Amino acid sequence: MAARVAIVVGAGAVDGLGAALARRFAAEGLTVLVAGRTQRRLGAIVAGITEAGGRGEAVPTDATDEAQVAALFARGRAIGRPELVVFNAGGNLPAPALDLGAGPFETLWRQSALGGFLVGREAARHLPPSGGGTLLVTGATASLRARPPFLGFASAKAALRAVAQGLAREFGPEGLHVVHVVIDGVLQGDYAATHFPTLVAARGAEGLLSVADVADLYWFLHTQPRSAWTHELDVRPFKEPF
Numbered sequence: 001m002a003a004r005v006a007i008v009v010g011a012g013a014v015d016g017l018g019a020a021l022a023r024r025f026a027a028e029g030l031t032v033l034v035a036g037r038t039q040r041r042l043g044a045i046v047a048g049i050t051e052a053g054g055r056g057e058a059v060p061t062d063a064t065d066e067a068q069v070a071a072l073f074a075r076g077r078a079i080g081r082p083e084l085v086v087f088n089a090g091g092n093l094p095a096p097a098l099d100l101g102a103g104p105f106e107t108l109w110r111q112s113a114l115g116g117f118l119v120g121r122e123a124a125r126h127l128p129p130s131g132g133g134t135l136l137v138t139g140a141t142a143s144l145r146a147r148p149p150f151l152g153f154a155s156a157k158a159a160l161r162a163v164a165q166g167l168a169r170e171f172g173p174e175g176l177h178v179v180h181v182v183i184d185g186v187l188q189g190d191y192a193a194t195h196f197p198t199l200v201a202a203r204g205a206e207g208l209l210s211v212a213d214v215a216d217l218y219w220f221l222h223t224q225p226r227s228a229w230t231h232e233l234d235v236r237p238f239k240e241p242f
Contacts, residue, residue, distance in 0.1 A: 003055075003080030006030040007072065009063050009119050010089030010138070012041050015189040017138065018088045019045045020211035024219055026054030031079055035061040035072055036089075063089045063115030073122040083133040084222050085123040087116050090138070090156065094149040108152045113159035120163055120178070124171045132175025134222040137164040139182045168231050179221045182234035184242055185209045207239040 006025040011018030011034045022032045026049045034042050034049075034056055042058035049056035057079075061072045076082040090112040093104050120135055127133030143161045146154035161180055168178035186192050188208040192200055200208065217235060224230060236242060 003031045004029065005033065005076045005080045005082040006084040006086070007033045007035065007076050007082055008086045008088060009035045009061065009069075009072070009115075010087065011036040011045055012038065013190060014041070014044050014048060015211065016191070017183075017187055017211045017214060018086075019048075020215040021086055021088065021218055022046075022056060023049055023052070023054070024212075024215035025084060026056055027052070028219065030084065031055040031057070033057050033059050033072065033076055033079070035059045035063070037062060063087070063119055064110045066118055069115075069118045069122055073126050077126060081130045082123075082126055083130070084136070085119065085127065085133070086136045086138070086218065087119045087160075088138040089115050089119075090160070092150070092153045095152065096149045097151050100152050105152045105155075108156040109159065112156035113163060116160040116163045120167045124167060124174075124176055128171060128174040128176050132177070134177045134179065135164075135167065136218050136221060137161075137178070137180045139164075139180050141182065141184045143180070143182055165231070172229070175226075177222075177224070177226075177229055179230055180232045181214075181218065181221070182232065183209065183214070184234050184236040185240040187211055187214070203237070203239055207237050209235065209237055 008018055008022045022034045026032045034045050036042050039060050046056040046058045059072050061068045123135040140157050142150050142154035143157040164178055164180040186208050188210055
Protein backbone atom coordinates (compact mmCIF):
# COMPACT_ATOMS: atom_id res chain seq x y z
CA MET A 1 0.00 0.00 0.00
CA ALA A 2 1.32 3.46 -0.92
CA ALA A 3 2.42 5.64 1.98
CA ARG A 4 0.07 8.43 3.01
CA VAL A 5 1.93 11.71 2.56
CA ALA A 6 1.55 15.19 4.04
CA ILE A 7 3.43 18.22 2.74
CA VAL A 8 3.99 21.17 5.09
CA VAL A 9 5.32 24.27 3.34
CA GLY A 10 6.61 26.98 5.63
CA ALA A 11 8.34 25.26 8.53
CA GLY A 12 11.07 27.01 10.50
CA ALA A 13 11.59 27.05 14.25
CA VAL A 14 11.00 23.80 16.11
CA ASP A 15 8.50 25.60 18.38
CA GLY A 16 6.66 27.18 15.43
CA LEU A 17 3.35 26.28 13.84
CA GLY A 18 4.87 24.54 10.80
CA ALA A 19 6.85 22.19 13.01
CA ALA A 20 3.82 21.50 15.23
CA LEU A 21 1.77 20.62 12.15
CA ALA A 22 4.46 18.27 10.88
CA ARG A 23 4.63 16.49 14.25
CA ARG A 24 0.83 16.20 14.44
CA PHE A 25 0.49 14.69 11.00
CA ALA A 26 3.38 12.28 11.59
CA ALA A 27 1.67 11.13 14.79
CA GLU A 28 -1.30 10.13 12.64
CA GLY A 29 0.90 7.85 10.55
CA LEU A 30 1.57 10.13 7.58
CA THR A 31 5.01 10.53 6.06
CA VAL A 32 5.63 14.27 6.26
CA LEU A 33 7.67 16.30 3.82
CA VAL A 34 8.80 19.34 5.78
CA ALA A 35 9.57 22.24 3.44
CA GLY A 36 11.19 25.57 4.17
CA ARG A 37 14.22 27.65 3.33
CA THR A 38 16.68 26.52 6.01
CA GLN A 39 18.07 22.98 5.97
CA ARG A 40 19.31 23.19 9.57
CA ARG A 41 15.88 24.07 10.93
CA LEU A 42 14.14 21.47 8.78
CA GLY A 43 16.60 18.84 9.96
CA ALA A 44 15.85 19.62 13.59
CA ILE A 45 12.12 19.22 12.99
CA VAL A 46 12.56 15.91 11.19
CA ALA A 47 14.88 14.65 13.93
CA GLY A 48 12.14 15.26 16.48
CA ILE A 49 9.60 13.41 14.33
CA THR A 50 11.95 10.46 13.94
CA GLU A 51 12.71 10.31 17.66
CA ALA A 52 8.96 10.12 18.33
CA GLY A 53 8.62 7.16 15.97
CA GLY A 54 7.27 9.04 12.96
CA ARG A 55 8.47 9.46 9.40
CA GLY A 56 9.60 12.74 7.95
CA GLU A 57 11.88 14.20 5.34
CA ALA A 58 13.42 17.66 5.05
CA VAL A 59 12.98 19.23 1.60
CA PRO A 60 14.54 22.70 1.35
CA THR A 61 12.13 24.69 -0.81
CA ASP A 62 11.57 28.28 -1.82
CA ALA A 63 7.78 28.49 -2.16
CA THR A 64 8.10 31.38 -4.63
CA ASP A 65 10.17 29.26 -7.03
CA GLU A 66 7.91 27.38 -9.45
CA ALA A 67 10.43 24.64 -10.24
CA GLN A 68 11.23 23.98 -6.58
CA VAL A 69 7.55 23.70 -5.68
CA ALA A 70 6.97 21.25 -8.53
CA ALA A 71 9.96 19.20 -7.39
CA LEU A 72 8.58 19.10 -3.84
CA PHE A 73 5.33 17.58 -5.02
CA ALA A 74 7.14 15.18 -7.33
CA ARG A 75 9.04 13.95 -4.28
CA GLY A 76 5.75 13.46 -2.47
CA ARG A 77 4.39 11.37 -5.32
CA ALA A 78 7.60 9.33 -5.40
CA ILE A 79 7.16 8.43 -1.72
CA GLY A 80 3.46 7.65 -1.83
CA ARG A 81 0.06 9.33 -2.11
CA PRO A 82 -0.15 12.96 -0.98
CA GLU A 83 -3.41 13.64 0.83
CA LEU A 84 -2.73 16.71 2.96
CA VAL A 85 -0.93 19.93 2.05
CA VAL A 86 -0.41 22.98 4.25
CA PHE A 87 0.73 26.37 3.00
CA ASN A 88 2.11 28.07 6.10
CA ALA A 89 4.74 30.33 4.51
CA GLY A 90 4.87 34.11 4.51
CA GLY A 91 6.72 36.86 6.30
CA ASN A 92 5.80 40.14 7.91
CA LEU A 93 7.46 43.54 7.66
CA PRO A 94 5.79 46.30 9.69
CA ALA A 95 6.28 49.68 8.03
CA PRO A 96 4.25 52.88 7.66
CA ALA A 97 2.93 53.28 4.12
CA LEU A 98 5.23 56.23 3.36
CA ASP A 99 8.27 54.19 4.41
CA LEU A 100 7.32 51.03 2.53
CA GLY A 101 9.30 50.59 -0.66
CA ALA A 102 8.18 48.75 -3.76
CA GLY A 103 10.76 46.02 -3.19
CA PRO A 104 9.61 44.97 0.31
CA PHE A 105 5.97 45.30 -0.78
CA GLU A 106 6.58 42.91 -3.67
CA THR A 107 8.53 40.52 -1.44
CA LEU A 108 5.58 40.22 0.94
CA TRP A 109 3.25 39.54 -1.99
CA ARG A 110 5.57 36.89 -3.41
CA GLN A 111 5.91 35.10 -0.07
CA SER A 112 2.15 34.90 0.54
CA ALA A 113 0.10 35.28 -2.64
CA LEU A 114 2.51 33.88 -5.22
CA GLY A 115 3.77 31.11 -2.96
CA GLY A 116 0.23 30.16 -2.01
CA PHE A 117 -0.79 30.04 -5.65
CA LEU A 118 2.13 27.83 -6.68
CA VAL A 119 1.61 25.40 -3.80
CA GLY A 120 -2.17 25.44 -4.25
CA ARG A 121 -1.92 24.79 -7.97
CA GLU A 122 0.33 21.77 -7.39
CA ALA A 123 -2.04 20.49 -4.72
CA ALA A 124 -4.91 20.78 -7.21
CA ARG A 125 -2.86 18.87 -9.79
CA HIS A 126 -1.83 16.02 -7.50
CA LEU A 127 -4.46 15.48 -4.81
CA PRO A 128 -7.81 15.09 -6.65
CA PRO A 129 -6.47 12.46 -9.11
CA SER A 130 -5.33 10.48 -6.05
CA GLY A 131 -8.80 10.47 -4.59
CA GLY A 132 -9.09 13.94 -3.11
CA GLY A 133 -7.38 15.55 -0.18
CA THR A 134 -7.01 18.72 1.85
CA LEU A 135 -5.21 22.01 1.27
CA LEU A 136 -4.93 24.11 4.43
CA VAL A 137 -3.85 27.74 4.07
CA THR A 138 -2.64 29.75 7.05
CA GLY A 139 -4.04 33.26 7.14
CA ALA A 140 -3.85 36.05 9.71
CA THR A 141 -5.85 38.88 11.21
CA ALA A 142 -4.47 40.96 8.34
CA SER A 143 -6.22 38.67 5.85
CA LEU A 144 -9.46 40.42 6.77
CA ARG A 145 -8.45 43.98 7.61
CA ALA A 146 -5.54 46.31 6.96
CA ARG A 147 -4.20 48.45 9.75
CA PRO A 148 -1.00 50.46 9.93
CA PRO A 149 1.83 49.62 9.97
CA PHE A 150 0.89 46.38 8.21
CA LEU A 151 -0.40 47.61 4.84
CA GLY A 152 2.01 45.48 2.83
CA PHE A 153 1.43 42.37 4.92
CA ALA A 154 -2.35 42.82 4.82
CA SER A 155 -2.42 43.24 1.04
CA ALA A 156 -0.40 40.03 0.66
CA LYS A 157 -2.55 38.04 3.10
CA ALA A 158 -5.78 39.32 1.56
CA ALA A 159 -4.52 38.17 -1.83
CA LEU A 160 -3.67 34.76 -0.37
CA ARG A 161 -7.21 34.52 0.98
CA ALA A 162 -8.54 35.22 -2.53
CA VAL A 163 -6.29 32.47 -3.91
CA ALA A 164 -7.72 30.03 -1.37
CA GLN A 165 -11.30 31.03 -2.24
CA GLY A 166 -10.68 30.62 -5.96
CA LEU A 167 -9.09 27.20 -5.53
CA ALA A 168 -11.92 26.05 -3.26
CA ARG A 169 -14.60 27.02 -5.76
CA GLU A 170 -12.77 25.54 -8.74
CA PHE A 171 -11.49 22.29 -7.26
CA GLY A 172 -13.86 21.56 -4.38
CA PRO A 173 -16.23 19.66 -6.70
CA GLU A 174 -13.28 17.46 -7.68
CA GLY A 175 -12.67 16.46 -4.07
CA LEU A 176 -10.07 19.00 -2.96
CA HIS A 177 -11.02 20.46 0.43
CA VAL A 178 -9.48 23.95 0.63
CA VAL A 179 -9.56 25.68 4.02
CA HIS A 180 -8.35 29.17 4.91
CA VAL A 181 -7.52 29.40 8.62
CA VAL A 182 -7.38 32.91 10.10
CA ILE A 183 -4.85 32.96 12.94
CA ASP A 184 -6.25 35.89 14.89
CA GLY A 185 -3.76 36.18 17.71
CA VAL A 186 -0.15 35.65 18.69
CA LEU A 187 1.32 32.16 18.56
CA GLN A 188 3.30 30.89 21.53
CA GLY A 189 7.02 30.37 20.97
CA ASP A 190 10.42 31.96 21.01
CA TYR A 191 9.50 34.50 18.33
CA ALA A 192 6.71 35.99 20.44
CA ALA A 193 8.80 35.88 23.61
CA THR A 194 11.66 37.70 21.86
CA HIS A 195 9.70 40.28 19.86
CA PHE A 196 6.66 40.88 22.09
CA PRO A 197 7.78 40.17 25.68
CA THR A 198 5.45 42.77 27.22
CA LEU A 199 2.44 41.38 25.39
CA VAL A 200 3.35 37.80 26.34
CA ALA A 201 3.62 38.76 29.99
CA ALA A 202 0.34 40.69 29.89
CA ARG A 203 -1.66 37.88 28.26
CA GLY A 204 -0.53 35.24 30.71
CA ALA A 205 -1.60 31.59 30.67
CA GLU A 206 -3.74 30.65 27.66
CA GLY A 207 -3.55 34.20 26.36
CA LEU A 208 -1.52 33.11 23.35
CA LEU A 209 -2.32 30.48 20.73
CA SER A 210 -0.81 27.10 21.51
CA VAL A 211 0.73 25.71 18.31
CA ALA A 212 -0.15 22.17 19.44
CA ASP A 213 -3.80 23.15 19.85
CA VAL A 214 -3.83 24.83 16.45
CA ALA A 215 -2.26 21.72 14.93
CA ASP A 216 -5.12 19.67 16.42
CA LEU A 217 -7.54 22.03 14.71
CA TYR A 218 -5.81 21.61 11.35
CA TRP A 219 -6.05 17.82 11.68
CA PHE A 220 -9.75 18.10 12.51
CA LEU A 221 -10.31 20.11 9.34
CA HIS A 222 -8.56 17.41 7.32
CA THR A 223 -10.85 14.75 8.74
CA GLN A 224 -14.14 16.60 8.16
CA PRO A 225 -16.75 14.57 6.28
CA ARG A 226 -17.51 15.74 2.74
CA SER A 227 -21.11 16.50 3.69
CA ALA A 228 -19.98 19.20 6.15
CA TRP A 229 -16.87 21.00 4.91
CA THR A 230 -15.52 24.24 6.33
CA HIS A 231 -13.86 26.71 3.99
CA GLU A 232 -12.86 29.48 6.40
CA LEU A 233 -12.30 29.35 10.14
CA ASP A 234 -10.94 31.90 12.58
CA VAL A 235 -9.14 30.93 15.77
CA ARG A 236 -7.99 33.05 18.69
CA PRO A 237 -7.27 32.78 22.43
CA PHE A 238 -10.20 33.58 24.70
CA LYS A 239 -8.46 36.80 25.83
CA GLU A 240 -7.95 38.10 22.28
CA PRO A 241 -10.22 41.06 21.41
CA PHE A 242 -11.92 41.00 18.01
